[in-house]
Each structure stands twice: as C-alpha cells, then as structure tokens.
Amino acid sequence: MDSPAGERKKLPPGRHGLSREQVSASQRARLVAAMAELAAEKGYPAVAVADVLKRAGVSRLTFYQHFSDKAACFDAAYDTATGALLERVTGALREDTGRWESIERAAGAYLDALAAEPVLARLFLVEAYAAGPEFLRRRIALQSSVVDAIAEFVGARTPRQRLACEAMLGAVVSMATSRVVQDDFAALTALREPLGALVHGLARSFDDI
Template sequence: MAASSGTNTAGRPVRLPRSARRKQLLAAAQEVFVAQGYHAAAMDDIADRAGVSKPVLYQHFPGKLELYLALLDTHGDALVGKVRAAMAATSDNKERVAGSMRAYFEFVDHESEAFRLVFESDLRNEPAVRERVDRVERLCIEAIAETIMGDTGAARDQAELLAAGLVGISVTAAQFWLAGGRRVDKDQAMEMLAALAWRGIASFPMQGEPHGEPADGIG
C-alpha cells in the first residue's frame, strides 16, 4: 500500500511542508529497501509507495543512494543519541554500562528495520555508506570513552579501546539476539550482557582509588 500523501476534501493532493514530505519519502524508501534490498529497489517503487510522482521525489533526493544515506544518517543519529543519553542519565557507572546495552537492544527491538539498514547493509563496500556506519560506531565509542576518561583518568587511547569493546559486545549480541528470533527475554538478555561487561569494566578503578580493588571499583 502506498504511503498517504494527504488529500483535501476535494480529493486533491495536499502540499506538505518540506520537512513532512521528506519524512514521508524516507519512510517509504525504508519500506522498499527492507522489502527488496537496495540493489533491487527502484526510484519508481519508492515514489509509488509514497504516493507521489517521481519529479516530487527527485526534488528532495537526487538519487537512490542519497535516499539511503539520509536513512542511515537519521537512524544513526538516533542510536548515538540513545547512547549519549544513557551516559548522561546517571553517575552510577554500573547503570551506565546497563544503559549502553539497553540503547542497542531497544534500538534493535523497536527499530529492527533501521538496525538492519545501519549494521547489515549490503552496501558496506560503498565508501559513503561505510563512512556513515563508521561514524555511528565512532560517535558511540566516543560517548562512552569520555565517561570512562572522566571517571577513571584513563588515557584516551585506553578509554576508547574499552569503549570499543563495550560497543562491540552490544552490537554483536543485539544482532545475534535479533537474528535468533528474540528467544531470550529482552530484559534478561540486557541484564546478562550488562553483567558480563560490568565484571570487566569494573576492574578499572575510579580516580584516586588503588588498582586491584574489588570488582565494583569503578561503580
């Protein structure tokens, strides 16, 4: 079914504000890309799904790749925002670790199509797509690394390596959970992964505490 473009009482299309039209076109494009894959999808299909003419579609996006990149930017920014919010939501580092896991699992659970577009793209060898995916990963790592640096006094290189490990666990586990049909309860899955990650990250003491503290040294 084509996405509604809006009609007035006379049945004629309503001219949507540019931002609303862009959102509508992106939603239609996502449906087509998920259903058909990027290579099989055509601009005709996307225009039909959105209920607009091709000239209207081209007014907003000059080509299929630009549409795809815009989707990656939209969903990537949403995920980065979730991770940053998890870091800012509390000063309890155990909760921060759990929050970072939750950000990925919630994204996968509620935005599974978006997750697949960002992390399972069949265009990963396309430089512009690779750059977008790398950017999302880098910004998530930076958000976590800044917290680790502030709390432990670790050097940036060390903090980024630890943050990359946490992000890697989150992405891989969430991807596996989704592909496996969500067989493990989501809350239980998040708790398990958070506990696993916490046992490692907690061995790095807070600033001013000696190394070799118990496992809750960073909490």
C-alpha cells in the same frame, strides 16, 4: 518507521490548508520512510526508485526535487535511523546514576530500540553495509565517535582503557547484528543480562588496565 509510509502520511487530495513548506516536508518524510521500509524488506540493492515512489505515493518529479538519486534518499533514511538510536542512548546516559550503571542502561536502551523498530534495526545494522564503501566508512567513523564518547564518560585515561571501551561496544554491535540478520528481534532484549555482566566485568577490571 514500521508503518507503510504511503498509508501513514499521504496527504488528502484537494485543498488541505498546508503551506508549501509543510507539503514538501511531508513528501520528504514519506520518501525517507518508504526507502527505510523497502530496504528492510527486500535489501537496499534490490530497491528501485520506482518502488519508493509507489510506497510513498509521490511522483518521480517530486522525488528528484528532494533527492539526486536513490543513494541520497537512503542517506537520509540512514541519518534518520542513526538519530533515533542516538537519541535513545544519550537519553539513558543523561539520567543521574553511576557511570557504569549509565553505560549498562544505555546498552539496554539500544537493544530495546532495535527490538521495537525492526525497520530501523535492519537499516542501521544490515543494509548500511550493502550501500557501498562510503556508508561503511561512515559506520566506522560513527562507531569511533561513540567509543570516544564512552571513553570520556567513564574516564578512560590510557590507550588500553580506550581499547576496552571499543571492545565492549564492538561486542554489543556484533551480537545485536547477528540477531537482526536472523530476524530474531525478541532475542535482542535477552541480551540485556549478559551484556550487563560484560559491563560490570569491565568496570571491575578498568582500573587495572
């Protein structure tokens, strides 16, 4: 998501041998990437549809064939960012190790993904809050579903144990967000050790909660 969308995916002029569906998919992908890049660069409120058209290299008619408005395009970009992050995290959880080691590895995978993809990180952790209350509700719902998944994975049986899982996830997200806001992406990977200690501390106390 960090490469300029227009330069990376724009189709060559003339006959290219692609089907109408392939052309449409390419146009949509370029629009989504352009929105993600621009929102990360200048902030979502400052992005105009005209900016997206220029970056993606498509016409205004093409834009409205795919999206009803700027918010709908941002919605698609946000979903792309969310899907990419969840794929990294769930992939780490699927590895066959102990439950708490898997949680620690998943937190590390989350931080690594954010550090490697600044556009994705800013879109997911910062610009979603600028997109209005509907996106805030979506963020809250997503975070709640992740807490539920963590609680089930580690065998949380009581409300206090689930609250501990929520607090752990909140700490991870809060610390990552502060680094992203400061554009200190290198500091994200440095969080691995203290967050690992947090996970181990929770593991030691979990049965007493």
